[in-house]
Amino acid sequence: xxxxxxxxxxxxxxxxxxxxxxxxxxxxxxxxxxxxxxxxxxxxxxxxxxxxxxxxxxxxxxxxxxxxxxxxxxxxxxxxxxxxxxxxxxxxxxxxxxxxxxxxxxxxxxxxxxxxxxxxxxxxxxxxxxxxxxxxxxxxxxxxxxxxxxxxxxxxxxxxxxxxxxxxxxxxxxxxxxxxxxxxxxxxxxxxxxxxxxxxxxxxxxxxxxxxxxxxxxxxxxxxxxxxxxxxxxxxxxxxxxxxxxxxxxxxxxxxxxxxxxxxxxxxxxxxxxxxxxxxxxxxxxxxxxxxxxxxxxxxxxxxxxxxxxxxxxxxxxxxxxxxxxxxxxxxxxxxxxxxxxxxxxxxxxxxxxxxxxxxxxxxxxxxxxxxxxxxxxxxxxxxxxxxxxxxxxxxxxxxxxxxxxxxxxxxxxxxxxxxxxxxxxxxxxxxxxxxxxxxxxxxxxxxxxxxxxxxxxxxxxxxxxxxxxxxxxxx
Numbered sequence: 001x002x003x004x005x006x007x008x009x010x011x012x013x014x015x016x017x018x019x020x021x022x023x024x025x026x027x028x029x030x031x032x033x034x035x036x037x038x039x040x041x042x043x044x045x046x047x048x049x050x051x052x053x054x055x056x057x058x059x060x061x062x063x064x065x066x067x068x069x070x071x072x073x074x075x076x077x078x079x080x081x082x083x084x085x086x087x088x089x090x091x092x093x094x095x096x097x098x099x100x101x102x103x104x105x106x107x108x109x110x111x112x113x114x115x116x117x118x119x120x121x122x123x124x125x126x127x128x129x130x131x132x133x134x135x136x137x138x139x140x141x142x143x144x145x146x147x148x149x150x151x152x153x154x155x156x157x158x159x160x161x162x163x164x165x166x167x168x169x170x171x172x173x174x175x176x177x178x179x180x181x182x183x184x185x186x187x188x189x190x191x192x193x194x195x196x197x198x199x200x201x202x203x204x205x206x207x208x209x210x211x212x213x214x215x216x217x218x219x220x221x222x223x224x225x226x227x228x229x230x231x232x233x234x235x236x237x238x239x240x241x242x243x244x245x246x247x248x249x250x251x252x253x254x255x256x257x258x259x260x261x262x263x264x265x266x267x268x269x270x271x272x273x274x275x276x277x278x279x280x281x282x283x284x285x286x287x288x289x290x291x292x293x294x295x296x297x298x299x300x301x302x303x304x305x306x307x308x309x310x311x312x313x314x315x316x317x318x319x320x321x322x323x324x325x326x327x328x329x330x331x332x333x334x335x336x337x338x339x340x341x342x343x344x345x346x347x348x349x350x351x352x353x354x355x356x357x358x359x360x361x362x363x364x365x366x367x368x369x370x371x372x373x374x375x376x377x378x379x380x381x382x383x384x385x386x387x388x389x390x391x392x393x394x395x396x397x398x399x400x401x402x403x404x405x406x407x408x409x410x411x412x413x414x415x416x417x418x419x420x421x422x423x424x425x426x427x428x429x430x431x432x433x434x435x436x437x438x439x440x441x442x443x444x445x446x447x448x449x450x451x452x453x454x455x456x457x458x459x460x461x462x463x464x465x466x467x468x469x470x471x472x473x474x475x476x
Contacts, residue, residue, distance in 0.1 A: 039085035057175035070141030076432030112143025149199035151428030156383035227278030231357035351423030440471030
């Protein structure tokens with residue numbers, strides 16, 4: 001049966017669309033973080049939606065699992081096959097066309113394999129932009145971003161992929177093609193299948209294309225690096241800025257002193273923007289879409305007013321595009337610096353925005369008290385209530401033994417604190433296989449029952465990205 005399936009797939013997708021060579025598949029069998037490595041029967045790479053539908057039908061008939069994959073940048077093992085070796089990797093990377101781009105309608109239709117950076121470039125060429133960006137923009141693909149409801153640094157103003165996706169095209173588990181690409185402002189035909197597929201992590205269907213919302217291109221931007229005493233002070237500053245210029249503040253990133261210190265220690269050619277040390281620092285980006293208006297002047301006036309109101313301790317305004325990029329380089333290098341420093345447990349969590357400052361302080365204090373020797377701190381998107389809460393191991397600890405003996409217990413405790421604060425254990429990275437057991441442990445029964453019922457209704461064979469997102473009873 002396996003050989004027959006491979007022959008049938010080869011007939012559908014051609015020689016460029018199928019490989020069983022272990023060397024060709026090897027880079028795609030391990031997740032981005034290097035935590036999971038699986039095996040696959042073959043990697044199939046269809047070039048059209050019709051070919052995807054053929055692959056899905058053949059896999060369903062043969063009861064062979066399908067693991068959809070784009071740029072393989074999942075942070076939670078969401079695109080890695082299991083070690084059983086019975087699955088097919090369904091790569092969407094050959095589906096890399098921008099089908100339509102309408103500057104007047106502010107929309108672009110991109111296939112699942114289009115790289116995010118290429119969408120940025122295409123939009124800018126017609127005076128528009130796609131306002132979602134993240135560190136992996138050079139490899140993350142549109143299909144994966146839709147399927148994980150990706151976030152990033154501009155969620156404060158524009159929301160996640162759920163708010164930026166106007167429609168999707170997808171192949172459902174029975175091989176039927178769902179055409180939901182039309183960007184309808186009103187559509188009251190029952191359940192919203194487009195929204196159901198967004199964030200489903202490939203467990204309900206294969207997203208093959210998406211219609212995305214564009215906004216006017218940036219005419220001018222400015223950035224400030226600000227020193228503060230606490231996350232509470234940072235939130236007060238954010239509210240002050242929003243009240244006076246909410247449509248222009250696109251990013252508000254908070255960084256504690258110890259985290260910035262790691263960047264300065266491990267990342268070459270970096271330096272602290274402020275002369276004095278501050279317990280907490282914030283990166284603010286201000287954007288103007290209208291030509292002839294100076295973003296720097298506007299942000300300088302805002303920061304001056306905040307300083308007069310004693311809402312900050314110190315600030316520096318970037319004087320050039322290079323300096324803006326240098327500020328962002330500090331923020332974007334945090335994960336790299338922490339990896340260089342040693343083992344850590346990373347948590348992508350959210351709580352209500354107004355509760356976030358107290359959570360950042362109290363949760364770190366609790367974790368450090370209950371797990372002596374660790375360092376806990378949070379950084380990230382304060383404005384949308386999503387921070388990356390990291391627990392770093394003591395120096396000289398062997399990584400694997402610490403992660404299993406202490407790190408996992410610390411992670412459970414972090415998640416307990418998140419749920420107590422009415423938050424979510426996954427703000428933007430998804431559930432994948434990493435958080436499935438925690439989702440079961442910490443979710444109310446109604447949520448789990450609904451997830452399982454939807455999965456069973458649309459994918460009764462459970463062959464669409466099995467082992468991801470949906471908790472099973474065995475995960476308990």
